Ligand code: PSV
């Protein structure tokens with residue numbers, strides 16, 4: 607069995623992956639949203655479910671919220687609820703994509719009233735952050751156009767800068783703005799923040815506490831995502847990851863499910879760039895469990911990240927650097943592939959047990975009875991989903 611060195615063990619022990627509250631609500635496609643027994647009815651129940659993931663894995667100590675999906679009357683009470691369950695509230699995600707006014711844009715809109723409304727929504731999110739103790743405000747914009755000529759792309763960039771500047775100025779010294787990019791959808795011709803370059807240009811114009819969010823599902827097929835990871839770390843602007851898997855578009859499937867090798871390569875660059883367990887870089891999931899069980903889906907996801915992190919930590923960096931210096935192409939590639947092909951699962955199971963965690967977190971969750979209890983208890987009320 608592969609053994610995990612003390613250095614690898616301490617790196618793994620410090621790993622933390624933030625869970626998205628929306629992963630615990632119902633989700634689906636534009637064709638159908640399938641309800642699931644036991645789905646939370648409110649943010650308090652979502653947090654209780656997220657705490658189960660942390661309980662069985664020790665990997666997920668915080669939960670990202672989405673406003674207004676997770677709007678509550680008392681954020682202090684939500685914070686205390688989380689802390690009572692052994693977790694904390696993390697990133698606050700704004701939402702300017704589900705309001706009638708935003709049909710043609712929000713932070714880029716040419717109508718000052720609508721743009722002010724979108725800026726005000728972000729101010730309200732910052733108020734939430736003050737109450738929850740969150741550090742990061744994550745902004746993803748569903749803005750763009752469907753047809754050439756529909757909009758003036760350049761003035762939209764100028765208005766975007768102005769809107770972001772106003773939001774950024776409202777943040778306290780300990781808070782950050784994180785701007786997420788996505789190459790298409792819901793706009794199909796042009797998107798206002800389509801790529802890491804645009805996100806970088808926009809955040810660099812704001813200040814040191816503005817960063818880029820890299821969602822692994824937001825790139826065209828074939829994109830070398832680990833190159834982008836390297837570059838943003840090199841520039842000191844990689845603020846966070848939204849991890850998930852894609853086969854076609856923004857599929858939001860379980861991270862590591864579609865392409866574990868890509869996840870490994872990304873984590874190799876994370877380690878190379880000093881970002882593993884670096885508090886400046888937040889590791890989050892951004893996923894939806896449309897047909898699979900949600901809590902086990904999240905457990906599988908964080909375990910996938912842990913497994914690929916362990917493999918990436920096994921890369922013999924010294925030997926790799928020597929092979930690269932001597933242009934030994936096959937040896938260099940072989941060193942990386944040796945680490946990728948190492949089965950670390952038995953070693954991770956034993957290591958988990960040595961720390962008082964279940965060797966098999968999925969089996970432990972199944973045996974805990976939690977799923978049966980929420981299915982029995984959560985009867986009546988409206989199940990949470992997009993818009994709830
Ligand atoms: C957009 O596709 C996105 O990745 C953003 O992070 C949103 O906040 C999230 O999905 C939830 O829909």
Ligand code: MN
Nearest residue numbers: 786821848892
């Ligand atoms: Mn995302």
